[in-house]
Amino acid sequence: MVRLLEVEPPLDLPHRVGDKELCFTSDANLLDRRNPEAVLHGSLLMVREHLEQMFRVDLTQEYLREAFAYWGALAKGRFLACAVSERQLPQVVQIFSLGTLPCAVTDEVAGLAELLPERSTGGLRQRSAIYLPVDPVSVNPSFRVYELATLEGLRKYAEALPADQKQVLTKCVEALDSAPEHFIVLALKRSEGERTLLGVLLRGIAGGHPLTNPQARAEVLPFTLLRMDRAYLGLRGGAGGDLQKRRVLLAGCGAVGGYIALALARAGVAHLSLVDPDFFSPDNVYRHVCGMGSLGAPKVQGLKVEITRTVPYVSVSGYPEEIGGLLRTKESWVREHDLIISATGHPTADLDLNEWSWSNPEHPPVLFTWLEPLGLGGHALLTHVPRGEGPAPGCMECLHARPYEGGPLENRAAFAMPGVTYTRDTLGCGSRYMPFADLDAQRTAELASRLALRALRHERPTATLVAWRGDPRAFEAAGYSVTPRFERDADAADFRREDCPCCGAA
Numbered sequence: 237m238v239r240l241l242e243v244e245p246p247l248d249l250p251h252r253v254g255d256k257e258l259c260f261t262s263d264a265n266l267l268d269r270r271n272p273e274a275v276l277h278g279s280l281l282m283v284r285e286h287l288e289q290m291f292r293v294d295l296t297q298e299y300l301r302e303a304f305a306y307w308g309a310l311a312k313g314r315f316l317a318c319a320v321s322e323r324q325l326p327q328v329v330q331i332f333s334l335g336t337l338p339c340a341v342t343d344e345v346a347g348l349a350e351l352l353p354e355r356s357t358g359g360l361r362q363r364s365a366i367y368l369p370v371d372p373v374s375v376n377p378s379f380r381v382y383e384l385a386t387l388e389g390l391r392k393y394a395e396a397l398p399a400d401q402k403q404v405l406t407k408c409v410e411a412l413d414s415a416p417e418h419f420i421v422l423a424l425k426r427s428e429g430e431r432t433l434l435g436v437l438l439r440g441i442a443g444g445h446p447l448t449n450p451q452a453r454a455e456v457l458p459f460t461l462l463r464m465d466r467a468y469l470g471l472r473g474g475a476g477g478d479l480q481k482r483r484v485l486l487a488g489c490g491a492v493g494g495y496i497a498l499a500l501a502r503a504g505v506a507h508l509s510l511v512d513p514d515f516f517s518p519d520n521v522y523r524h525v526c527g528m529g530s531l532g533a534p535k536v537q538g539l540k541v542e543i544t545r546t547v548p549y550v551s552v553s554g555y556p557e558e559i560g561g562l563l564r565t566k567e568s569w570v571r572e573h574d575l576i577i578s579a580t581g582h583p584t585a586d587l588d589l590n591e592w593s594w595s596n597p598e599h600p601p602v603l604f605t606w607l608e609p610l611g612l613g614g615h616a617l618l619t620h621v622p623r624g625e626g627p628a629p630g631c632m633e634c635l636h637a638r639p640y641e642g643g644p645l646e647n648r649a650a651f652a653m654p655g656v657t658y659t660r661d662t663l664g665c666g667s668r669y670m671p672f673a674d675l676d677a678q679r680t681a682e683l684a685s686r687l688a689l690r691a692l693r694h695e696r697p698t699a700t701l702v703a704w705r706g707d708p709r710a711f712e713a714a715g716y717s718v719t720p721r722f723e724r725d726a727d728a729a730d731f732r733r734e735d736c737p738c739c740g741a742a
Contacts, residue, residue, distance in 0.1 A: 296379055297427050300372060303381040307434045310385050310458040314437075316340055318461035319348045320367055320421050322431045326397075326405040328412075329367045331419045332360040338437065341365055341421060341461070350548045351464050365419035366408050366447070368394065369401075369431065372424055384422060384434065385458050387446050394447045409445045416441050417454075421461065435459030466549045475504035480549075482692045483507040483572060487559035487589070488579035489535040490514070491674065492605060492614075494525040495681030496579055496688070497539055501547040503689055508543070509573065510536040511555045511562060512580075523674040560585055563592045575691055576602045577684065581670065583636070583647065590632035593620040594738040597627055601691055604632055605684035607672050609658040610714060611706040612722070613651045614680030616687045618700045619739070630699025630732040631739040649701060649731065651722040652711070679704055699739075701731050 268274040299306070319342040320329055331341045332348070339360070342348035349357050372379040375396040383389030397405060412418055417439045423431040438446055438454040446452040463469070470477055482505050486497055489512040497508055512535045521528055530538025536554030543552050555562065559578065562570055570576070576593070578586050586604050593602045605616040619631040636645045639654075646654040661668040683704055690696045708718055734740050 296373055296377055299380055300424065300426055300432070303424055303432045303434065304460075306381045307384075307458055308460045310382060311435075311460040312458075314457060315460040315462055316435065317348075317351065317464050318342070318421065318433055318435070319344065319351060319464045319466075320433065320461075321465050321467060322369075322423060322433075323367065324369060326369065326401055326408050327367045328408050329365050329421060330362055331365040332357060332362055334360055338419060338459070341419060341435070343367065347466070347549065350544070363415065363419075364412050365421065366405070366412070367421045367423065368405065368447070369423040369425065370394075370397070373427075381424075381434075384436065385456055387452075387454060387456060390420075390436065390446060390456070391450060406448055409448050412445070418445070419459075420447070433461045433463060435461045464548070469548065470504050473502070475502060476689075476693075477504060479504035479689070479692055480506045482574045483509070484688070484692070485509040485511060485570060485573040485576045486579065487511040487577065487585075488581065489539045490520070490579065490581070491523040491672075491677035492581075492607060492681050492684070493577075493579035494535075494539055494542075495678050496577060496605070496685050497543060497552075498525055498547070499681060499685035500688065501543050501550045501552075503685070505692070506550050508550065508552045509555065510539055510552065511557060511559050512536050513556050513558055519669065523672070523677055558585070560588050563589065571599060573600050575688060576600055577688060578602065578604045579606075579681075579684070581606050586632050587636065590619065591738055594627070594631060594633075597622075601627075602632075603684060603688050603691065605680060607670065607676060607680050608651045608706075610671050610711040610716075611673060611676045612708060612711045612718065613703055613705045614676065614683055615649055615701070615703045616680070616684040617649075617702075618687050618691055618696055621691065621696060621699055623697055627739070628698040629736070629739045630701070631736065633738040634731055634733040634736045635701075637733070649703065649721065651703075651705065651718055653717045653719055656716065658716070676706065679706075699732065 268278070316338050317340040319340065321343055327343065329341055329343045330345060331338055333339060340348055345357060370393040372393060375393055376383070384393070394405065417437060418441065420436040420438065422434040422436060424434065425431055435458065437457040437459060439457055441452065441454040443449060444452040446454050466480070467477065469475070484500055484505055484507070486493055486508060489497065489510050493512070497510065501508060514535050516526065516530045516533055516535055516538050518531060526538045526542050529542065534554065534556040536556050540552040540554045543550060559580070576589070578589055580586065589602060590604070593599045599620060601618060601620045601622065603616060603618045605614070607614050617632060617635070620627045635647050635649050637648060638644065639646055644655070652658060659668040659670050683702060687696070687700060687702060705722060708722070711718070
């Protein structure tokens, strides 16, 4: 913030706070803090550049872009949550109050419930409100947002609506109750096409409704609307709107699977099916997203609670079963998903899922992911990727081969030498575990999640095997050896086998 001591003559410029302060974007903050003279010089240069730019731009459009900030000053601390989607026509929306204080407005009650701590609107009073889209600049080329904080201004822009929209607005007003106060969501059209949402409470209404009756009276109270609708939150948080209809089945809700589930939800995937028969135990605390929060609970239930607690607009279903059983008992349901992810860490179960996926060209693509011990690395394999002439060859079976006739199956992508037991136990056979750290799980989950998102967006037309390599010192210090593949390029494009019994003929 830079304060102007004197402005002569008075200037009508945007990006001012009060009369004599200029605000800057958050990235205009690199100054030499060890050199006070340079700080002053740099600040003055930014002020000059800012003022020069303001003389070059369309002031009305610039004020419109900053309408939310100016409205905040008029609201004087009054605010409420807003889960209203941008639309082109007036409509009736719902406002919720806690006692006499409005706290949220929405066009979808179920969607609002997802944003509340208890996932319920119970205890809140519900009433109808109005969503009013306006195009300020088309009505007033010198538009300033403070006009909308007056009855005259509200009427002017409501009266300027196209005839069809005015008819819709009249019907919306008729649908309201006779209470002496009503709430309005103003949707100001910006030059970029999107809308800025502002709130207005009309209090002490008398003589009709102020939007349709020029003789009506009311007090106008501006409110800041905290946008919480799906489109806005997704855009602001980097979640893709293109993923809202995608359905993902995740088998394995342990350390890696937990991070994958959260990553996909935060990326915008709106439907997750979690599959895992296991329960949370204290052993999971240090390397699971749920931490201490779900001890003793089924992993699918604990992870569902964590996702819905932290990410809105996502539907999560839990199935405390083995994925192999679901492939036989609920095959049609499994096929409804756009992608199946296996983070079970059980190669035999993965090979079974792989064979199922390749048994029918209509089955969805499958992504397998697994960890190496002691931070050595992690892998992700995308297979059964659809294409015009059938799924692209390359699968989990391709990775497994016998080094000699009658020998054991080995994973050709492994970084750790086969034939060695890497699991450890502290309390006997039933307590065996794979040694890896939380950061290893996070890194593997990120690798798998990025590949999954590319698959959901149809950006990977072929089978893909990717991996990350860690620092081998802890692994080698424990007396273990790495495979030749660890020394080579971690990502393998040549893993496919022509003689593969699953995909070789694809």
